[in-house]
Amino acid sequence: MYPYIGGKNKIGKWIREQMPSKNWHLYAEIFGGAFWTYLKGNIKADSVIYNDYNPFLYNLWICMVFHRDKLIDCLKDFKPNDLPTYHENKKILKDIEENSKEEFVKTIPNFDIVKRYVYQLTHCFSGDISGGMKRTVNGMNSFNSKLVDSYYINKLNSVTEVTNMDCIDFIDKYDNNDVFFYTDPPYYEKEHLYGFHNFDKQKHYDLADRLKNCKAMWILSYYDYPDLKDLYPEGDFIWLRKEYTRSSSAVPGKPGKGIEVLVFPKKLIEIRNKKGLGVFFK
Numbered sequence: 379m380y381p382y383i384g385g386k387n388k389i390g391k392w393i394r395e396q397m398p399s400k401n402w403h404l405y406a407e408i409f410g411g412a413f414w415t416y417l418k419g420n421i422k423a424d425s426v427i428y429n430d431y432n433p434f435l436y437n438l439w440i441c442m443v444f445h446r447d448k449l450i451d452c453l454k455d456f457k458p459n460d461l462p463t464y465h466e467n468k469k470i471l472k473d474i475e476e477n478s479k480e481e482f483v484k485t486i487p488n489f490d491i492v493k494r495y496v497y498q499l500t501h502c503f504s505g506d507i508s509g510g511m512k513r514t515v516n517g518m519n520s521f522n523s524k525l526v527d528s529y530y531i532n533k534l535n536s537v538t539e540v541t542n543m544d545c546i547d548f549i550d551k552y553d554n555n556d557v558f559f560y561t562d563p564p565y566y567e568k569e570h571l572y573g574f575h576n577f578d579k580q581k582h583y584d585l586a587d588r589l590k591n592c593k594a595m596w597i598l599s600y601y602d603y604p605d606l607k608d609l610y611p612e613g614d615f616i617w618l619r620k621e622y623t624r625s626s627s628a629v630p631g632k633p634g635k636g637i638e639v640l641v642f643p644k645k646l647i648e649i650r651n652k653k654g655l656g657v658f659f660k
Contacts, residue, residue, distance in 0.1 A: 379442070379524050380496070380517070382412035382505035384565055389622045389638050393599060394419040396618060396640055402595075403556035408545050408563075410435060412505070415560050417533050423558070425538040429548050433479060434471065434495045436542035437486045442525070443537045445487050450525050452489045456497050458518045464501055464511040467494040471507065483542065496521060545581075549588050557594035561585075566603050582609060595646060602637040616642040 393415055405423035407416060410430040428439045441449040456463060471494060474482045482488065498507040500517030524530045541548065545563065552559075563585060564577045586609040589596055600606055602619065610617075618640040 379417065379530070380412055380499040380505070380521050381502075382499065384411060384505075384562065389620065390414045390418055392620050392622075392638070393597075393640065396597065396642075397421065397560075398558065398595060400558075402558045403554070404552060405558050405560070406548070406552060407560045408548050409561065410439065411562065413439075415562070417530065426536055427539045427541060427552070428537055429541040429543055431542065431544055433483050433486070433542055434474075434491070436483075436540060437488055437492050438495055439537070439540045440487050441489065441492045443534050443540055445489075446525060446531075446534065448489060449492060450522065452493045453496060453518070453522055456493060456518070458516045459501070459513045461511055461513075463497065467498050468507065470494060471498065545585055546588050549592065549594075553592055553594050555593050559592070559594050559596040561589065561596055561598040563598075563600070565601055566605065579605075586610060589643070592643070592646070595650070596643060598641040600639050600641070602639045606639065606641075610641045614644060616644045616647065618642075 397419060399422075401422040401424070403423065404425045404427065405416070405421045406427040406429060407413060408429055410428040413428055416426065416428075428443075430436055430439075471491070474491070482491065485491075495507075497518065499505060500521050501511050501513070503509055503512050543551070545561075549559065563582065566579075566582060582605075589598065598610070620638045620640075622636055622638055
């Protein structure tokens with residue numbers, strides 16, 4: 379629907395190919411972000427939950443899923459590719475993040491803030507609304523067109539719940555045998571780029587400890603970095619790797635290469651396969 383930091387639009391096809399071909403009682407993305415894995419995938423589930431700790435994203439998805447007509451109407455007010463508008467929105471959103479998160483959450487659905495946030499997402503570089511404005515492409519028109527596209531409407535209508543929870547609290551609440559979690563946490567040492575971030579190095583370890591004791595099936599995606607082997611030792615977990623081209627790079631005009639890693643719970647898969655549940659991957 380929109381660009382976001384660490385979004386899986388480019389690498390998503392490979393990730394979706396690894397998804398279990400099973401109908402789940404519940405499918406949830408613990409770090410919803412742009413929700414690309416669900417939006418472009420063929421997830422089979424009785425219920426679908428979008429979760430993200432960032433209340434701007436929570437507000438956006440509440441509006442997209444449950445108040446879409448009003449969202450479409452309110453997005454008509456802004457002039458695309460307008461630098462003063464971008465700077466004004468940036469100032470207002472930063473003030474909420476730094477000073478009034480709790481008060482803002484109480485106002486959701488908040489259509490004034492959602493239209494400002496959509497404007498920033500569709501005009502910034504790689505989903506980073508704290509940076510500068512990109513004016514070469516009218517991303518707002520692209521976003522608006524998806525809101526009335528039958529494919530995306532069907533996807534949005536299939537989302538049964540939108541939540542704004544810490545990742546550990548979310549797992550504690552929804553963990554069960556017939557649940558599937560797609561888990562795409564903030565990238566290591568890039569946590570500060572994510573809005574309202576509550577992640578640090580310890581949080582990565584807390585998440586790993588919680589996932590190791592899950593009843594639910596899960597897949598976790600990261601980029602490859604040295605500490606990942608401490609969190610999820612390759613002997614105890616299944617690892618898949620895929621090289622991809624980053625959408626942004628430290629060298630202008632020369633997109634860099636990255637390694638995406640998918641981690642699977644080896645013991646949980648073995649138990650399920652022994653029971654004949656047949657949930658392993660392509």
